[in-house]
Amino acid sequence: METNSANTPEDTLLETRRRRDALRLRLAFEAGYLTSVEWDIKRDEVRRFISTTSALPIIPEDKPITFREACENIYHKDRANFIANVQAALKHEQGHYTNEFRIIDPETGEFLWLSATGLVEFDSEGQPAYLIGFSRDITAQKKVELNLRESEYRYAGIVESAMDAIISIDRHQRIILFNAAAEKMFGCRADEVMGEPLNRFIPQRFHQHHQQYVDNFARSGTATRKMGSLGVITGRRANGEEFLLEASISQVGGDGGPCFTAVLRDISERKKTEDRLRESKNDLDRAQAVGQIGSWRINLRTSEVIWSAENHRIFGVPEGAALSFELFINLVHPDDREYVNSKWQAGLTGEPYDIEHRIVINGEVKWVRERAYLETDESDQLLGAFGITQDITQRKLAELALHEASHRKDEFLAMLAHELRNPLAPISNAVKILRMTQQGNRAIEQTTDMISRQVKHLVRLVDDLLDVSRVSRGKIKLQMEPVNLAGIIRQAIETSQPLIDSRGHTLKVCLPPGVVRVEGDATRLAQVISNLLNNAAKYTDAGGTITLGLELQLDNSPDSALLAVIRVKDNGRGMEPAALENLFNIFYQADRNLDRADGGLGIGLYLVKSLVTMHGGQVQAFSEGRGKGSEFVIHLPYFQEPQPEEAVNAGSKAKPAHRKRILLVDDNPDVADSMAMLLNLFGHDVIMAHDGREAVGIALKEKPDIVLLDIGLPGMNGYEACRAMRNGGLIQTMIVALTGYGQEEDRKMALKTGFDHHLAKPVDLDVLEKLLVTSQGV
Incomplete structure (x- = not known):
């Protein structure tokens, strides 16, 4: 019997429905990125039945593979867990x-x-x-999850590692986030405060104000307010301590508020540091005001100039005014601007900038001293400068007043010397005339010796006064050369011998054999030794030993x-230790008796120390006390280089000069007459004039050999x-200045x-005679 292969309508309908169901299932799998797999356990065959285009490429569509082969395509770190789960399901x-x-x-090498x-x-x-x-x-879901997890990790890391405290609260102001810095700041753990109201960290007196602020901020719609925009607020730690803080705040909306x-x-x-800095700045401003020292800084890259408050006061520029180097240089005195600018430019190259100059403030001239220090970076590039x-x-x-006073003092001393020398000159000349004309008259000789000693004493006082003035101004110039100290000592003795003899003292001199040389000014060294001898003679009672x-x-x-x-030693009055400390000070006198029997101005020892110091030496004074000498x-x-011994004969007289025609010019009749008498006694012809014009006329007409001109x-x-x-x-x-003005x-x-020469009155006749001798060849 033949079977009918034709499909019935019912079969066709079922087939259609089956295809449609399969299509629907496939569409569902594709929409959900699904793949269907079947494993025949007994045969160990794994097949892929329904698959999306990209899902599960590890199982071929056209042939089965074993379960082991299928598992080999799984990433090795996930494979064991997958197998374990499947094996557990089988059991x-x-x-x-x-x-x-x-x-x-x-295809891509990336994870799925x-x-x-x-x-x-x-x-x-x-x-x-089965x-x-x-x-x-x-895959897409996993990427989202991974990104979210990484974001959460980053957020948590940032929050927990932040140096600032971070606190989050919900709409009821309950704490929902409290990081590690917040724990440290407020002194409590996060788990102790979660869900607690934020007010526990705000002092009671600020609760209402805080609530109002949060409500206003929520209604404002503003997302964020930056750090410091809230001003300085007060917080309270867990132990009740209050402290100052700054805050920034942000809000995020949600379904729950x-x-x-x-x-x-x-x-x-x-704040404490700021307060200390403010106090320090105030102290510095006050110190600068007291010391009248301002400070400034200039940034050479930005041309920014900063002045302290005192600097503003010094320059008369209001605080807050725009500052610049041009403003400063315009305030400098016009005559000093070029100097200041050149010194500043040189200072920028590394030369010292330490100058004094004038500034003009509202028409008033002021003096300032400025000093600058360069500032550089790590590579030694110039950044700017700080200065005062x-x-x-x-x-x-x-200083100007002192200079003026010193100048007037010098003028006074010069005038004093002139006025003292002028009357001394005729007195000295008269004494010399009496000696030359009244020889053998014992009374006259004693009188002239007395007058001569007093004249010399007055001359020494005048010379000392002028020397003090020159020393104090640094005007003394030493004529340094190798000199024999023995000769200088003999010269000093000759100068001081009359005073020593007049006091009845015995002078003992101990000189070493050979020549002792130093490098010095012979005249000044003789002056030093003579002053010490005179000092010993004056302060040793009559009949003493020096x-x-x-x-x-x-x-x-x-x-x-x-x-x-x-060494100059005496057995005189001695001194107290206190006197030794001040002995070389100007105008100091160890004995201040009202009778002032020994005279003196208190400047001799000052000159001694000054001149010895100028020679690179030292002078010291010693005394065991009153009545024990000094x-x-x-x-x-010592000057080491040997030199020929000098012939010193300070007391020798010049040989008489040949007869000279001398024009003597002086407006003081006593000086002129007495000097003319002396010159006549020496055998010279003298023509006199009493003013400058008369002297010029006579000199040009008579052509004298020598002119002695006041x-x-x-x-x-x-x-x-x-x-x-x-x-x-x-x-x-030869024209010789014969004058009472005797300064350098x-x-x-x-x-x-x-x-040709300058002689101070009263004239030393020995010196004058030497000049007359030297004029023979003129």
Whole structure:
């Protein structure tokens, strides 16, 4: 019997429905990225039945593979877990498993995440026969989860590692986040405060204000307010301590209402530091105001200039005004601007910038001292400079006043010397005339000796006064040369011998054999020794003993230098220890008796120390007390180089000069007449004039051999008269300034004007005779 193969309508309908169901199932699998897998356990065949285009590439569609082959395509770190889950399902009566695992996409080499689930079908004997499973591609989901988890990890890391406290609260202001920095700041653990109201960390007096602020902020719609925009607020720690902090706040809306997150920063220490800096700045401003010292800083890259408050005051510029180097330079005195600018430019190259200059403030001239220090970066590139400005106006005014007073003092001393020398000159001349004309008259000789001693004493006082003035101004110039100290000592003795003899003292001199030389000014060294001898003579009672010694000794330095040591010792009144400390101060006098029997101005020892110091030496005074005498010791560097011994004969007289025609010019009749008498006694012819114009006329007419010319003449002074004589043809004639003006400046002025020599009144006749001798060849 033949079977009818034609399909019945019912079969056709069933087939159509089957295809449609299969299509629907496939569409459902594709929509869900699903794959259907069947494992015939007994045959160990794994087949893929329904699959999306990209799912489960590990199982071929065209042929079965073994379960082991299928598992080898699973990522090795996930493989064991997958196998364990499947094997557990094979043993379990329910036979169900779920698993997530990774495979590697063979096309891209990237991971694909799959989620698998399956059921085991058991046979009649209860043995696993088939496993039907489904897998789904969850790669995109896994990436989202991974990104979310990484974001959470980052957020948690940032929150927990933040140095600032971070606190989040819900809409009821209950704490929902409390990081580690918050724990440290407030002194409590996070688990202790979760769900607690934030008010526990706010002082009671600020609760209402805080609530109002949060409500206003929530209504404002603002997402964030930056750190510090809330100002300084007060917090309270768990122990009740209050402290200052800054905060930023942000809000995030949600279904349950807004949540707020605050970032808090403890600024207690910063505030203390700011307060200390403010106090320090105020102290500095006050100190600068007291010291009248301002400070400034300039940034050379940005041209920014900063001044302290005192600097503003010094320059008269209001605080807050725009500052610049141009503003500063315009305030500098016009005559000083070029100097200041050139010093500033040089300072920028590394030269010291430490200057004094004038500024003009509202028409008033002020003096300032400025000093700058350069500032550089790590690579030694110039960044700018820091400097100070000191108002030295008062000091400058004092210096000017002191200079003016010193100048007037010098003028006074010069005038005093002139006025003293003028009357001394005729007295000295008269004494010399009496000696020459009244020889053999004992009374006259004693009288003239007395007058001569007093004149010399007055001359020494005048010379000392002028020397003090020159020393104090640094005007003394030493004529340094190798000199024999023995000769200088003999010269000093000759000068002081009359005073020593008049007091009835015995002078003992101890000189070493050979020549002891130092490098010095012979005149000044003789002056030093003579002053010490005079001092010993004055302060030793009549009939005393004075010892003058010279020796060589080694000093205590490492190189054991050789020193020349001069000692002047007496058995006189001595001194108290307190007097020794001040003995070399100017105008100091150990004895201040009202009778002032020994005279003196208290300047002799000051000159001694000054002159010895100028020679590189030292002078010391010693005394065991009142009535036990005194000793003065001078140490001078020994001059090693041997020199021919000098012939010193300070007391020798010049040989009489040949007869000269001398023009004597002086407006003081006593001076002129007495000097003329002396010159006549010496055998010279003398022509006299009493003013400058008369002197010039006589000199140009008579052509004298020598002109002795006073400086302070009426009408035409001595300088003008000398120039007129030289210009008139008296080129070879010796012109000698004979004047009461005896300072170094006077001597230099005389030589510059045209004088050949300068002699101070009263004139030393020995010196004058020597000049007359030297004029023989003129």
